[in-house]
Amino acid sequence: MVSNARPHRQILRTVFPGVIAPQAIPAGGRSGAAVWGKAGLETVDSLIVKVTTDTGVVGWGESFGFTAIPAVKVVIDSILAPEMIGRDATQLEKRMLDLQKKFHVFGRSGAFIYGLSAIDIALWDIAGRVVGQPVHQLLGGSEAVSLPAYASLIRYSDPELVRENSDVRWIAAFGISSCMRSISTVSVRRAKRPGMTSRWPPENYSGLAQVRQQGGNPVAAGENASTLTDFQHLLEAGAVDFIQPSSAKMGGLTELRKVFALANAHNVTVMVHSFYDGPGPLANVHASAALGGPGAMVEWRYFDREAQLYGEAIIPKNGTMAVP
Numbered sequence: 001m002v003s004n005a006r007p008h009r010q011i012l013r014t015v016f017p018g019v020i021a022p023q024a025i026p027a028g029g030r031s032g033a034a035v036w037g038k039a040g041l042e043t044v045d046s047l048i049v050k051v052t053t054d055t056g057v058v059g060w061g062e063s064f065g066f067t068a069i070p071a072v073k074v075v076i077d078s079i080l081a082p083e084m085i086g087r088d089a090t091q092l093e094k095r096m097l098d099l100q101k102k103f104h105v106f107g108r109s110g111a112f113i114y115g116l117s118a119i120d121i122a123l124w125d126i127a128g129r130v131v132g133q134p135v136h137q138l139l140g141g142s143e144a145v146s147l148p149a150y151a152s153l154i155r156y157s158d159p160e161l162v163r164e165n166s167d168v169r170w171i172a173a174f175g176i177s178s179c180m181r182s183i184s185t186v187s188v189r190r191a192k193r194p195g196m197t198s199r200w201p202p203e204n205y206s207g208l209a210q211v212r213q214q215g216g217n218p219v220a221a222g223e224n225a226s227t228l229t230d231f232q233h234l235l236e237a238g239a240v241d242f243i244q245p246s247s248a249k250m251g252g253l254t255e256l257r258k259v260f261a262l263a264n265a266h267n268v269t270v271m272v273h274s275f276y277d278g279p280g281p282l283a284n285v286h287a288s289a290a291l292g293g294p295g296a297m298v299e300w301r302y303f304d305r306e307a308q309l310y311g312e313a314i315i316p317k318n319g320t321m322a323v324p
Contacts, residue, residue: 010053010089010126015081015119017049017063017073045069046277048309049076049115051122053089057129061122062280063114064248071111072118079103080115090130092123096254109226113251120252121283134324135283139257139290144323147288149316151302152275203230205237212239223273226250231259235266246273248280253287260291274299278309282324285314289323 047069049061065072080099087095099116106112128135136142199207202224212219220242225231226249234240245259256272263270270292272284281298288296300316314321 010055010057010130012084012087012089013052013054015049015051015076015084015122017047017076017081017115017118044277046280047072047118048278049118049122051084051089051119051126053126057126059089059122059125059127059129060279061118061120061125061252062248062276062278062283063118064246064276064280065111065114068111068114072114075111076115076118079106079112080119084119089123089126092120092127093254095123096120096251100251113226114249117248117250117252118279120254121247121279124253124283125279134286135253136286136290136323139253139287142289142323144289144296146320146322147285147292148297148319149300149321150297152299153302203233205234205239208234208239209237212241218242220244220271222246223275224249228255228258228262231262235262235268240268242269242271244271244273246275247283247287248276249273253283256283256287257291260287269295271297272299275301277301281314282310285321285323 045066047063047065049063051059051061063069063072063076080103083099083102084095089095096116100108103112124135124138128138131138199211202208202221208219208221218241219239221240222231222234222244223246225234225245228251230250231243231245234243243259243263245256247253247256250256250259260270270288272288272292274281274284281300285298288298298321300321308315313324
């Protein structure tokens with residue numbers, strides 16, 4: 001028997017972005033200066049978004065940002081939150097598309113899409129809580145209880161720091177035995193190919209395809225792509241072996257699941273970019289478990305912090321991360 005009963009509408013009451021800045025303990029090594037902060041990074045800022053419905057259901061999302069966090073917070077507070085409050089959170093796909101269309105004049109990347117990504121992740125959290133199921137079940141289901149993790153390093157300013165922090169001893173201790181051993185091999189290959197250079201701008205997908213064809217190494221890219229069309233062009237150019245969408249940068253889970261389908265059609269592996277600490281990596285674990293297939297892995301930002309948002313729940317153990 002099929003019921004015609006509709007689930008109770010979840011009307012958005014509040015959308016509140018807040019910054020957390022846990023102290024970083026430099027187990028991952030000394031960082032070089034970059035757009036996310038000065039050299040020797042000591043704090044790890046994250047923008048966490050809390051969304052509440054009229055029935056009291058709370059969802060949590062996370063935005064990419066670092067030093068751009070103030071700009072993202074302004075976009076959420078002044079543009080996105082006023083537009084979302086009073087709307088039905090259960091119409092998730094429609095709501096996200098409406099927002100992208102209405103505000104495309106502000107650009108389809110940067111602070112706007114980062115803020116939208118955080119809200120989308122929070123709405124998926126709400127959707128799971130309303131029906132009492134984990135998000136990976138809403139995305140198609142998964143029998144996986146854990147996924148292999150790989151350590152992702154921060155940016156270093158000189159080769160010695162790379163050597164210091166890619167030592168296989170701590171990789172083995174982390175539970176991963178080989179993910180960084182190719183560094184010396186890549187360096188040798190690059191030295192033998194003096195004509196090979198990086199391509200600018202990053203949207204030069206045909207140039208990246210040339211690097212892939214001539215460089216002799218698998219290519220991974222996509223963490224800064226912002227729209228489904230960007231990923232379509234990247235894949236159609238044959239530019240990557242691994243594509244790395246970042247849910248907190250490119251529209252949240254609503255868009256991320258479409259990238260999985262697109263990549264599958266092009267026979268390209270998805271390795272989701274997950275350089276975050278809160279709802280961001282949780283969203284990516286759920287998506288990878290449901291959509292990533294048997295070879296799915298998850299990225300873990302490798303440095304310690306004085307406190308974890310989820311305690312020990314999603315910290316990798318023996319090289320794997322639990323699927324919540």
